[in-house]
Amino acid sequence: MWPVENQSAVIEFILLGFSDNPxxxxxxxxxxxxxxxxxxxxxxxxxxxxxxxxxxxxxMYLFLINLSILDICYTSIIVPKILLNIVWSAKTISYTGCVLQVYFYLFVGETECILLAFMAYDRYVAICNPLRYNVIINTISCTRMIGLSWMVGSSIACFDIYFVCHLKFCGHITINHFFCEAPSLLQVSCGDISVDIILTLVGGFMLLLIPLCLVLFSYINIFLIIVKLPSGRCKAFSKCISHVIVVTIFYGTSIFMYMRPRNSDTGVTDKIVSVFYTIVTPMLNPFIYSLRNKDVQKALGQLARCTIVLR
Structure with missing residues (x-):
């Protein structure tokens, strides 16, 4: 899967994490x-x-289930390793483990970028074209959009990991981060990374900027419709604004990491920014998108009552 020379040059990486202070x-x-x-x-x-x-x-809820699955995978790829490193006071990760972490992280993250754009389109059709919603967004079209998200995410992640596996590393490698992330690996590579930087920018444009523009376009049109509503505007605005804030945090911080010049190691800034799109937004998504929904709350109430009865 990856070149033999990389494995002979470096067996493991050292992740500096956040701090050495107990x-x-x-x-x-x-x-x-x-x-x-x-x-x-x-x-x-x-x-x-x-x-x-x-x-x-x-x-709509089929989209939300897939978003939840992605968020569970997203944090599970990163957080358990952070916790283990803290408990064991060990900051190493094998070359193979690092490459696998990069691949699955990119796969899940890129899939979520596309899925969020489709979810915004779903809300756009529901609010701006409600009479045709059941025609445009049905189980078949929804399944196709979800399948396309996973397929594109997986394909582009395979393409990305091919170039990551061909990076050259020299000697004892220390990564100033809390997990193996592609930009951090580029910073510690000792080979020519000009092609990798160009591909990162192109990938960022396709998977971050374009979906973000689609999301913003959808919500701008939704806001224009909400303004014209005779009642219920505050509640609708509240929901839409919370969606936009979370999505903007996810895309904005990702764009900062993947589409800025690779001139220097920003250290602490990179770590703080990465926390937002890898750890914070997966925690917020179910509360922002779903758990405030009355139908979901009702379903959870029924589930709780059934659990109590069974006991």
Whole structure:
């Protein structure tokens, strides 16, 4: 899968993480553990609620289930390794483990970028063209959009990892990050990375800027419709603005990481920015998109009552 010379040149990487201070590490362990458990709980509850309630078997909730699956995978690729490194006071990751982490992280992240654009389009059709919603967005078209998201994400991730595997590393490699991320690997590579930088920019344009423009276009049109509503504008604005804020954080921080010049190692800034799109947004997504929804809350209530009765 990857060149033999890379494996002979470097067997493992050292991830510096956030801090060597035991007190700070203790706090970080507690914070990341809480965030991870919240992410898992929120997304699993959503999946179970939709699966067990026939009233939620609609295209919109099919999108949300896939978003929850992606968010669970997203954080599970990164956070458990962070927690293990803190507990064991070990900051190493094997070359193979690093490459696999990069691949699955890119696969899930790129799939989510495309899926969020389709979800914004779904809301656009529902609000701006409600009479044709069931014609345009049905189970078949929804399944195709979701399948396309996963297929494109997987394909582009395979393309990306091919170039990551051909990066050259010299000697003992220290990565100033808390996980193996493609831009961080480019910074510690000792070979010519000009082609990789160009491909990163092209990929960022296709998977970040274009979907973000589609999302913003959809929500701008939604806002224009909401303004004309005789009542219920505040509630509708509240929901849409919360969606836009979370999506903007996800795309904005990702664009900062993948589409800025690779002149220097920004260290702490990179780590803070990465936390937002790898850890924070997966935790917020189920609450912003789903758990405030009355239908989902009703389904969760019924699920809780059934659980109590069974006990």
């Amino acid at each position: 007190t700070i590490q203790s706090w970080l362990f507690q914070i990341f553990s809480f965030v991870y458990m919240t992410t898992l709980t929120g997304n699993i509850l959503l999946i179970v609620a939709v699966k067990t309630d026939n009233h939620l078997h609609k295209p």
